[in-house]
Amino acid sequence: MSREKTPDDLGHDALLPHNTRRSLPIALLRAREAVMAHFRPMLARHDITEQQWRVIRILAEAGRVDASEMADKAFILAPSLTRIIRSLEERGMITKHKDADDGRRVLLEIAPEGMRVIADVSPESRAIYEQLETRYGRDRVEILLDMLDELATLND
Amino acid sequence: MSREKTPDDLGHDALLPHNTRRSLPIALLRAREAVMAHFRPMLARHDITEQQWRVIRILAEAGRVDASEMADKAFILAPSLTRIIRSLEERGMITKHKDADDGRRVLLEIAPEGMRVIADVSPESRAIYEQLETRYGRDRVEILLDMLDELATLND
């Protein structure tokens, strides 16, 4: 067994990255997954994805919103958003119009079917989030949100 | 303008979720994206994805690893891992063998081409991570990692 030329012999100390679980990218991924694991089954029961939920939820909050604004608020890339909009429109949850003042823009609005989903999902979503806040600590959630925001805006 | 029957008139206060930017799922997503924005261009120059990098990096750290263990360490779902393994094997970065003791398992090992990528990417990755740590605060990174880990393990 005494150290032959195994793959991990090349620079195990000097060259290689550190432990996987103490790396920010994976830690953020794991934390996010743990959180979403609470929401996803509920959303699946209502037959919507996490991203679709973000879109209709933002429309319910903000009223009419154009695609760029939506991409920004929901943190969804434009190509994904195009597909999500198409799908939500086909399912009657939102409506889509060209902006009369700027023909490039697409204006989105929630439709009655979308409002129905909002009404169904919101209470459950809220309950899950509140349970999470309670278990993790309401104040610590605030601290974590602040720290995450600082990390997200480091570049600006 | 005086409040007609706009979509957001239904339960704006009682029913709807709170502000998007103060929600853990999106805050975690935004933070992760901000971090990965530092790494992705570098990885792209070396023609690998973030997930492919995680896989070969773990093989370099841990030597021979089976697929389940890899899925766990790299935090990649089994179906994604199957495709990533196929791609990395085709590109000569890893090798794949059936476990002699348990025919269900697939054992992975890094190949010379993978070692070359490790040698190329590791220093750059390290430099980026260290710059990030410095800018955010080395100790605050530790605190953040602890808080994220606690969030990720709330369910256990």
Place this chain on the structure above:
DNA sequence: CTCATATATTTAACATGTTAAAGAAATTGT
């Protein structure tokens, strides 16, 4: 030993992420 069950991996099908490029409409400079 054999059947039922459990575990590891793969496949399938669809949704989203990611980058680059194309298309369409607005803006700017001249």
Place this chain on the structure above:
DNA sequence: ACAATTTCTTTAACATGTTAAATATATGAG
């Protein structure tokens, strides 16, 4: 007014995420 440039959205192509089901092998009860 017009050509060049910029901005917004979509398309394309490929990689990964997500859930369910299929496949292959191990394991355990009887």
